[in-house]
Structure formats: C-alpha cells, structure tokens
Amino acid sequence: MANKRITYSQAQQTALLSQVDGVCPLCVDPLFYKKNNKTYKYYEIAHIYPLNATPAEEVLLEHEERLSEDLNDEANVIPLCKGCHGKFDKPRTVEEYRELVVLKKKIIVKGGQEDIWKRYDIQDDIHAVIDAIYEDPSFDTDADIDYSPKTVDDKLDQSISRPTHRKIKNNVQDYYVFIREKFEFLDQNGEEASKIISMQIKLFYLNQKKYDYTQQVIFENTVNWINAKTKPDTTDAAEIIASFFVQNCEVFE
Incomplete structure (x- = not known):
C-alpha cells in the first residue's frame, strides 16, 4: 500500500x-x-x-x-x-x-x-570580559604578555582541524593572561563571578561530552553557545573565551 x-x-x-x-x-x-x-x-x-x-x-x-x-x-x-x-x-x-x-x-x-x-545560561558578568576584549586599552599597552599554551597540544586530539587547533593556541597565547586578569578583577567584589562562569562552562561541556561529539564539534558548539548567549560584536570574542576555557581545563580535560 x-x-x-x-x-x-x-x-x-x-x-x-x-x-x-x-x-x-x-x-x-x-x-x-x-x-x-x-x-x-x-x-x-x-x-x-x-x-x-x-x-x-x-x-x-x-x-x-x-x-x-x-x-x-x-x-x-x-x-x-x-x-x-x-x-x-x-x-x-x-x-x-x-x-x-x-x-x-x-x-x-x-x-x-x-x-x-536555552537551558544553559552564562553569568552576565562575562559581558565585562567580552567588552574588555574589544575596548580595554591595557591589552595593547601591556609591556609583555608571554604565555606558552603548552597544555593545549596535550588536550586536543586529531578530530580538531589544523586551523582550529592553531586558532585556539593563538588565542591562548595572546589573550589567556589578559582574560584571567579580567576575571580576577570581577572577583574583587567577593561574588566569585569567575568561578560561577567556569562552572557554567564546565556544565555545558559535560552536556556536550555525553553525546560523544568530537572535540571539533564540541568546540564549535561551545563557541556558538557563548556567541548566542552574549551576542558580542563578532564571533572572535566567543572563540577567544572558549579557547581560554580550553586552556583553563573547563573544556577538554
């Protein structure tokens, strides 16, 4: 029939x-x-x-x-x-x-x-860090930001494309110390915003991991989620934030 x-x-x-x-x-x-x-x-x-x-x-x-x-x-x-x-x-x-x-x-x-x-939110305080990526003059005036993203190579597997691998390493090299300092500044009021944001990123990552997605897919999904939740001027900021949390161990152990 x-x-x-x-x-x-x-x-x-x-x-x-x-x-x-x-x-x-x-x-x-x-x-x-x-x-x-x-x-x-x-x-x-x-x-x-x-x-x-x-x-x-x-x-x-x-x-x-x-x-x-x-x-x-x-x-x-x-x-x-x-x-x-x-x-x-x-x-x-x-x-x-x-x-x-x-x-x-x-x-x-x-x-x-x-x-x-829709189910996973990010603390609003992260907007201050994203705004700093675009506007804070201290990034350009710091004398020397020297940070070697050695752990990135240890965490990323073969599912990560070469361009994405390089992008994550470059973001960590250029922005890790800068972003860490911005998170430390957020915590000066005693509310531990950075810890809350870190936990939110970690929970989102664990949700992705349970579906057995490749690292490439997880990284792209994390960038898209951050981008959707924070609506930065460009996707660059979302990629930089996601790369920070790769180095910081919330994304990929």
Missing part, C-alpha cells in the same frame, strides 16, 4: 525553511524569488528517503541509514529548489542520498543545540 503524502502546515514549512536559512542546501540558490514586487516560492518539500520507493530504489538504499521510520516525519524531509529536487529524485543516487542525510543530521543536531542553549 502506497504511503500518503501529507501537506505540511505553514508553521512546519516555516520551520523547515528556517533550518536551511531560506536557501537550497544543495545549490545555495534562494528558495523564493520576486517578480512584479511579489514574492513567490521556488521550493518543494523533498523526502530524503523516498516516500514510495521503487523496487530499484529499495535495493539501492537497502543498507543506508534512515532518519525516521515515519517517512513523512520532518526528520526525513528538507526544502529543495525545484531544480535540485528533480535532479535528486531522478535518478536517485546513493551519493546524493548520503549527502542529504549528512546535511539533515547537522540540521537536527543544530536544533538540539539551540534547545540546550
């Missing part, structure tokens, strides 16, 4: 479009176009695993991962531009199927991360 295609509500379509930022995840073309001052949709909701697979498709995808047993579930669909949808369906290939599975899994993980971001 053939599976019935459902009609996704406007709210569901909006959520699905938000997941891909309004562009086709395969060709990056916009999923809407304008004509005569009106906006029209140029997308279709594509089933990643086919809703009603042909015998040939069943054989082709026999050993492939499925994102949901319910083929109409939002986990198994993704908005594609009409051109890419047609190419994806006919003829279907294992390579293109796997590509969309990987894309959708990243989207699902990101959605889960956003739920985690």
Whole structure:
C-alpha cells in the first residue's frame, strides 16, 4: 500500500525553511524569488528517503541509514529548489542520498543545540570580559604578555582541524593572561563571578561530552553557545573565551 503524502502546515514549512536559512542546501540558490514586487516560492518539500520507493530504489538504499521510520516525519524531509529536487529524485543516487542525510543530521543536531542553549545560561558578568576584549586599552599597552599554551597540544586530539587547533593556541597565547586578569578583577567584589562562569562552562561541556561529539564539534558548539548567549560584536570574542576555557581545563580535560 502506497504511503500518503501529507501537506505540511505553514508553521512546519516555516520551520523547515528556517533550518536551511531560506536557501537550497544543495545549490545555495534562494528558495523564493520576486517578480512584479511579489514574492513567490521556488521550493518543494523533498523526502530524503523516498516516500514510495521503487523496487530499484529499495535495493539501492537497502543498507543506508534512515532518519525516521515515519517517512513523512520532518526528520526525513528538507526544502529543495525545484531544480535540485528533480535532479535528486531522478535518478536517485546513493551519493546524493548520503549527502542529504549528512546535511539533515547537522540540521537536527543544530536544533538540539539551540534547545540546550536555552537551558544553559552564562553569568552576565562575562559581558565585562567580552567588552574588555574589544575596548580595554591595557591589552595593547601591556609591556609583555608571554604565555606558552603548552597544555593545549596535550588536550586536543586529531578530530580538531589544523586551523582550529592553531586558532585556539593563538588565542591562548595572546589573550589567556589578559582574560584571567579580567576575571580576577570581577572577583574583587567577593561574588566569585569567575568561578560561577567556569562552572557554567564546565556544565555545558559535560552536556556536550555525553553525546560523544568530537572535540571539533564540541568546540564549535561551545563557541556558538557563548556567541548566542552574549551576542558580542563578532564571533572572535566567543572563540577567544572558549579557547581560554580550553586552556583553563573547563573544556577538554
């Protein structure tokens, strides 16, 4: 018996479009176009695993991962531009199927991360440290900030890309002492803000670790969380703060 295609509500379509930022995840073309001052949709909701697979498709995808047993579930669909949808369906290939599975899994993980971001807060005092990264003139006038980030090499494994590894080391080399001093200044009022922030970072890290994410994913998630919670001018500050806590042992033992 053939599976019935459902009609996704406007709210569901909006959520699905938000997941891909309004562009086709395969060709990056916009999923809407304008004509005569009106906006029209140029997308279709594509089933990643086919809703009603042909015998040939069943054989082709026999050993492939499925994102949901319910083929109409939002986990198994993704908005594609009409051109890419047609190419994806006919003829279907294992390579293109796997590509969309990987894309959708990243989207699902990101959605889960956003739920985690809502549950884990960071003490407001961290804004003073972030502001100092951008504005404090003492960073430029300090005579010599000499700090060797030796423990970074011991903590980072092969899942960390070379550019990320270098970025973390450089951030630690340039900013570790500066940020540590800013946290010490916060603690002068006796409220131990730095310890609270450290515990919050540690709890977020432990939550990430339980999902068996790679270090690369954990670092990126930590940066994104700090960025979402503190909204600095650029992501640089979030990367610098995350790197500080890598060296300080709250992220990666």
